[in-house]
Amino acid sequence: MTRKVTFGLANSLDNRIARGDHSYDWLVWDDEVAKISADFFRTIDTVIMGRKTYEVALAAGAWPSTPGIRNYVLSRTLAQGSDTRVEIVNEDGVEFLRRLKQQPGKGICVMGGGELAKPLLEAGLIDELGLNIQPIILGDGIPLFHPMRSPIALERLECRPLANGSVYILYRVKR
Amino acid sequence: MTRKVTFGLANSLDNRIARGDHSYDWLVWDDEVAKISADFFRTIDTVIMGRKTYEVALAAGAWPSTPGIRNYVLSRTLAQGSDTRVEIVNEDGVEFLRRLKQQPGKGICVMGGGELAKPLLEAGLIDELGLNIQPIILGDGIPLFHPMRSPIALERLECRPLANGSVYILYRVKR
Numbered sequence: 403m404t405r406k407v408t409f410g411l412a413n414s415l416d417n418r419i420a421r422g423d424h425s426y427d428w429l430v431w432d433d434e435v436a437k438i439s440a441d442f443f444r445t446i447d448t449v450i451m452g453r454k455t456y457e458v459a460l461a462a463g464a465w466p467s468t469p470g471i472r473n474y475v476l477s478r479t480l481a482q483g484s485d486t487r488v489e490i491v492n493e494d495g496v497e498f499l500r501r502l503k504q505q506p507g508k509g510i511c512v513m514g515g516g517e518l519a520k521p522l523l524e525a526g527l528i529d530e531l532g533l534n535i536q537p538i539i540l541g542d543g544i545p546l547f548h549p550m551r552s553p554i555a556l557e558r559l560e561c562r563p564l565a566n567g568s569v570y571i572l573y574r575v576k577r
Numbered sequence: 578m579t580r581k582v583t584f585g586l587a588n589s590l591d592n593r594i595a596r597g598d599h600s601y602d603w604l605v606w607d608d609e610v611a612k613i614s615a616d617f618f619r620t621i622d623t624v625i626m627g628r629k630t631y632e633v634a635l636a637a638g639a640w641p642s643t644p645g646i647r648n649y650v651l652s653r654t655l656a657q658g659s660d661t662r663v664e665i666v667n668e669d670g671v672e673f674l675r676r677l678k679q680q681p682g683k684g685i686c687v688m689g690g691g692e693l694a695k696p697l698l699e700a701g702l703i704d705e706l707g708l709n710i711q712p713i714i715l716g717d718g719i720p721l722f723h724p725m726r727s728p729i730a731l732e733r734l735e736c737r738p739l740a741n742g743s744v745y746i747l748y749r750v751k752r
Contacts, residue, residue, distance in 0.1 A: 537730070538729065540728050541728050546591070556590065
């Protein structure tokens with residue numbers, strides 16, 4: 403039995419996670435979304451993010467950390483610095499996550515970042531995918547899904563239309 | 578009061594309407610989808626499609642025509658041929674649809690084809706957007722949404738999780 407890995411984020415209807423300049427002011431955050439997020443965070447003890455997601459969160463002052471959660475930032479260029487909230491991992495994401503999954507613990511969240519998610523999805527390391535689809539066609543920006551080697555079949559576990567106009571859908575990755 | 582224009586289709590979770598070779602065997606079609614489609618077709622009397630969608634439908638033998646519906650194929654290269662089920666329109670899609678919207682009649686369906694939909698969305702001629710999001714990440718293929726000049730805000734009118742695992746969402750384009 404390995405730990406469950408969830409890739410969770412919000413995206414536009416046209417598959418974007420941010421504008422080209424990394425802005426995400428078009429994302430709606432309210433009590434209903436906060437509750438979904440808080441319920442999910444109680445099931446995990448580990449967050450993995452890429453360097454870009456980390457830097458965007460730092461710049462926005464919107465640090466996604468929660469007490470009791472260990473935060474790993476995957477980066478080939480960053481060195482462990484003075485930010486004690488995160489541990490920098492200078493290692494291939496696939497190998498790192500594969501090892502982490504085998505260790506005892508609660509769930510693991512892969513946060514934001516289609517570039518980070520792509521090899522993890524291809525390696526079959528993501529178990530669930532939670533999308534909060536926003537009611538907007540962004541028109542351009544940073545894609546959520548990058549081209550992948552082969553299709554990935556999903557099973558819908560949950561579908562919840564939110565009061566703010568978004569739709570939250572949780573999928574299980576089929577093996 | 579102009580006629581309502583609906584852009585409707587099925588897509589993968591990663592924003593693809595077909596594989597690179599135009600195949601769409603991954604689309605689920607069942608009684609529940611057929612009912613949504615039949616209910617919608619009762620509200621329209623006109624279908625507009627691009628040349629590629631037309632050729633794919635012809636090749637598949639899956640002609641989407643319904644009695645009482647007028648089918649227009651927008652193409653700069655095709656000439657009116659022997660296929661009396663369709664009228665070939667050698668005209669800019671935006672100008673053609675703008676004129677059609679002003680004429681009396683029932684609703685108009687823009688069928689398949691992100692390339693056709695892009696200028697129509699940018700010109701503000703699409704009123705509603707109905708997506709049947711399939712439970713699959715296709716990994717590659719023909720995109721539904723192409724880059725657009727500016728964001729398009731949507732209002733969710735309906736969200737229906739289907740028994741087959743898809744999610745049908747109907748949006749109104751905000752002005």
